[in-house]
Amino acid sequence: MYRRxxxxxxxxxxxxxxxxxxxxxxNFRRTSIATGGSLGLDFSHxxxxxxxxxxxxxxxxxxxxxxxxxxxxxxxxxxxxxFAAGWSEGETGIEVYLQIGAVEAKITGASxxxxxxxxxxxxxxxxxxxxxxxxxxxxxxxxxxxxxxWSEATADITVGGTTQPGVKMEMWQWEGSLYASYxxxxxEGFVIAPYGGLLLSGSYVDLKGVFRTxxxxxxGVLGGVEVGINERVTLYAEGRFVxxxxxxxxxxxxx
Numbered sequence: 001m002y003r004r005x006x007x008x009x010x011x012x013x014x015x016x017x018x019x020x021x022x023x024x025x026x027n028f029r030r031t032s033i034a035t036g037g038s039l040g041l042d043f044s045h046x047x048x049x050x051x052x053x054x055x056x057x058x059x060x061x062x063x064x065x066x067x068x069x070x071x072x073x074x075x076x077x078x079x080x081x082x083f084a085a086g087w088s089e090g091e092t093g094i095e096v097y098l099q100i101g102a103v104e105a106k107i108t109g110a111s112x113x114x115x116x117x118x119x120x121x122x123x124x125x126x127x128x129x130x131x132x133x134x135x136x137x138x139x140x141x142x143x144x145x146x147x148x149x150w151s152e153a154t155a156d157i158t159v160g161g162t163t164q165p166g167v168k169m170e171m172w173q174w175e176g177s178l179y180a181s182y183x184x185x186x187x188e189g190f191v192i193a194p195y196g197g198l199l200l201s202g203s204y205v206d207l208k209g210v211f212r213t214x215x216x217x218x219x220g221v222l223g224g225v226e227v228g229i230n231e232r233v234t235l236y237a238e239g240r241f242v243x244x245x246x247x248x249x250x251x252x253x254x255x
Contacts, residue, residue, distance in 0.1 A: 024183060024191055027234045027254030031141060031181035031193040031226050033086045033093030033133045040082035040252035042101075047245040049074045049203060050216040051107065058209055061159035063111045069211060072109040074203065078102070080125065080149075082252070093133040101125050103151045105171060107205070114160045118207065120169045123153030127173070139183035143197075148174040155207065168208040175201035177222060190230070196223035199240060217243035224248075 024032035029040050051072035059065045080101035087094055103125040107118040129147025155169040179197025186192065199220040206212045224238030232254050240246040 024193070024228060025231055025254045027232055027252045028191075028193065028226050028228060029082070029084075029234065029236055029250070029252045030143070030145075030179075030224065030238070031183070031195050033095045033131060033143075034088050034254075035086060035093075036254060037083070037085045038252050038254045040084070040250055042078065042080045042082060042248055042250040044076075044078040044080070044246060044248040046074070046076040046078075047247075049076070049244045049246075051109075051203070051205065051213045052216050054211040054213045056111070056211050060111075060116070060157060060210060061114075061162045061164060063114055063116070063159055067111045069109050069111050069116055069213075072107055072213060074105060074107045074205070074215075076106070077104040078125070080127075086131075088133070091133070091136045095131045097129055097131075097147075099125070099127040099129075099147070099149060103149070103171070105155075105169070105205075115158075117158040118155050118167075118169070119158070120153050120155035120171075123151040123171075125149050125151035139185075141181045141183075142179075143181070144176070144178050146176045148172065157207075157210070167210060170206040170208070172204040173202070175199065177201075179222065181226075191226075191228040193226045193228070194223075195225070196221070198222075199243070201240075201243065215243070219243055 025034050027038050053070045056067050080099045082099050084095055084097035102122045104122045105120045109116045127149030131145045133143050135142040152170045154166045157164045177199045179195050181193050181195035184192045199222045202215040202218045204214050220243035222240045226234055226236040228234045234252045238248040
């Protein structure tokens with residue numbers, strides 16, 4: 001009886017379709033979800049991110065309270081470590097991740113003819129998110145990704161050449177995306193995976209006691225490529241456009 005049962009299990013395992021057997025390991029940040037974990041390091045630079053015009057709650061130097069801050073544009077630098085854990089079965093998979101690092105931000109604008117510069121140095125940042133794979137067929141994958149980050153530090157505000165230091169600035173960043181990827185396997189353990197899709201993202205800035213503002217446009221696109229140089233290490237680059245101009249580069253190590 002036991003021999004027959006063992007034989008049935010063995011035959012079933014051998015004859016079952018290996019849908020996920022050729023999927024990539026967990027070190028691919030964007031284009032794979034595998035059972036296991038990874039550690040990544042991201043470097044991002046936001047060249048341009050337009051913010052809404054806002055009314056000032058209090059006076060800033062020569063700018064009286066009630067004035068409108070216009071042409072607000074934010075530039076940021078980010079360095080984030082990423083700790084991820086995933087689970088995969090067949091075509092589908094889910095991954096959760098934690099982000100810890102630092103964010104630097106600078107906002108430029110004006111009120112009338114008076115220039116306005118808000119400069120916040122490096123601040124501790126923490127966030128997290130989750131990814132889900134809907135589909136995997138012959139190297140083609142479809143994913144969704146949602147995440148958010150928070151940071152807070154003091155900023156220096158320069159109005160018409162006069163600087164007011166020590167104003168607390170809080171920033172929330174959020175995003176969601178839907179994108180597809182395709183695996184190009186060139187050699188044993190060497191994979192190139194381009195990807196692209198739709199992006200929904202935003203930033204909320206609270207300059208305490210002065211004004212609060214949001215990112216002007218939330219709809220954008222993203223695209224990038226991941227290069228797996230072996231079964232554990234991956235390099236990647238990504239660009240985001242339309243609602244922002246951002247470049248991200250980094251590496252990930254799977255385990």
